[in-house]
Amino acid sequence: MxxxxxxxxxxxxxxxxxxxxxxxxxxxxxxxxxxxxxxxxxxxxxxxxxxxxxxxxxxxxxxxxxxxxxxxxxxxxxxxxxxxxxxxxxxxxxxxxxxxTLPSLVLGMWHQLDTGAGQRVLEIGTGTGYSTALGAHRLGDANLTSIEYDPVVGGAAAAALKAAGFTPRLIIGDGLRGDPDGGRYDRLIATCAVRYVPLPWLHQVKPGGRILVTLSGWSYANALALLDVTGPGEATGRFLPGFTSFMIARPHDRPPLPALDLLPGEERPSRVDPAALDNWTGGWVAQLAAPSAVRMGVGAQQVLWDVSTGSQARTAPAPDGGWTVVQRGPVRLWDQVERAVQRWQAAGEPHQEGFGITVSGAGQRVWLGAEDGPGWDLPI
Incomplete structure (x- = not known):
């Protein structure tokens, strides 16, 4: 054995x-x-x-x-x-x-964070503590602070870290609020996904520092972003190659879903193939366009349901070819998704590394190609 x-x-x-x-x-x-x-x-x-x-x-x-x-x-x-x-x-x-999380992803993210000797790192999401232990081994206990939302999970991680011989600073609390004692960090790494970059992070990471975080949403489409902090409350960055996904942070998760009733609405032809949403990046683009919607279905039969307003959109194959969409409610979900998918397709359907993000006091915007290109505001 x-x-x-x-x-x-x-x-x-x-x-x-x-x-x-x-x-x-x-x-x-x-x-x-x-x-x-x-x-x-x-x-x-x-x-x-x-x-x-x-x-x-x-x-x-x-x-x-x-x-x-x-x-x-x-x-x-x-x-x-x-x-x-x-x-x-x-x-x-x-x-x-x-x-x-699978070791290759955990180690890959530590590599992408590009930490150096003596740098202070804030980790959001201790989880089991395995990633924390890797970071403590590389950086030293004194340079690593890790925050876990779930007290039971955090307690188990603390015991495991002690058994492994590591003593980083551990906090039980809402990591989206950052270090409750404040602090100035060189790097921040998140092992949970968020709908937008929490503002406390942007004030606790020094200008010139970096934030590595997965952006997700209520349709659970994910994209890993590496941001450079350019000033207090400001950052810009790009999305990275690959296919990274994490569980969404509990305070950012969607509300409980009641039973869905598919109701009548206005029908028209769809201008895009609904199966585009099954593509890793295509589904994420759709989520950017309709951030309060839950997506269900596959292929030509997609269902979008806005949990904030009750708006619905559902697609189906058309009898004579193509596709139809039925929409109802105050938000025309498929109109928004259709425009976003068409912009992405017109750009050649790039992977997420073709997108960037800008964060400031004015808001948070994901853009395609260049910063002045087509973009979508994140739901802060």
Whole structure:
């Protein structure tokens, strides 16, 4: 049977070969931090289950340690409360609410943050503490502060960090408000997604510092952005290559959804193929255009539902080819989405790295191509 050290070394080798792990400092961190202290028991998805079911994989059972040292995300909590040790040997359902993110993504984000010796970093979302441990190994405990919203999750992370020999500053609270004691940081890294960049972050990161955060929304489309802080409350940046997603921060999550009734409305032909929204960037562009909407469906049959106003839009194949859309309510959701998708298509359907973001006291704007190009305001 392979030991933890052997499995950890093998994972470091794989990540290095794949290009996810390049710097010697981060290779050292990945090789030193025992992930099993942070993941412990976890939920594994049950193949073929719809909706996705989960079974608990408990510490010490066959395959447990090998699963931890696979480059995958390990779900550690469902519905903000249920942990693997809370359930019997059965399949359970629920929405993942905490996890140990796949190591290649965690390490890749630390690389992208471009931290240096002596820099102070604020981490939003301690989670299991695995990312925190990697950062503490690289930067030193004194240079890292991490904030966790969930006190149960935060308590478990604190115990795991202590067991691993790390003592960074840990805070239980709303990380979207930043460090409650204030502070001046060189870098900020968020392991949760947000609908917009919280203003306290822009005042706690020094001008010349950087913020790495995933922008998401109520349709759960994600894009990773790296921002340079240009002044108090101001920043500009670009979105990065790849496909990064995180659970949205609980204060930014959408409200509970009542049962949806598809009601009659005004029908017209659609000027874009609704399947464009199934594209990673296409769905994100649609979310920028309709930030209060939830998107459901696939292919030609999409449903947009604005949870603020009750407005609806639904598409379907037209009998003679093309597509139709039915809209109702004060917000013409498909009109907004259609215009945004057409702009994106006219630009050649670039990945998210073709977009940028500007943040100031006047608002937060995502733009396509150049800063004076087509853009969308984030819902602050």
């Amino acid at each position: 392979s030991t933890s050290a052997q499995l950890r070394a093998a994972l470091v080798d794989r990540l290095t070969e794949d290009g996810a792990l390049t710097g010697p400092e981060w290779r050292s961190a990945a090789g030193a931090v025992p992930r099993e202290l942070f993941a412990g028991s976890y939920f594994a998805p049950v193949a073929g289950s719809v909706p996705t079911g989960f079974r608990a994989v408990r510490e010490g059972e066959p395959g447990w340690l090998e699963g931890i040292y696979t480059d995958r995300t390990l779900v550690t909590q469902l519905d903000g409360a249920t942990r693997p040790d809370d359930v019997a040997d059965e399949t359970v359902s629920g929405s993942p609410s905490s996890s140990s």
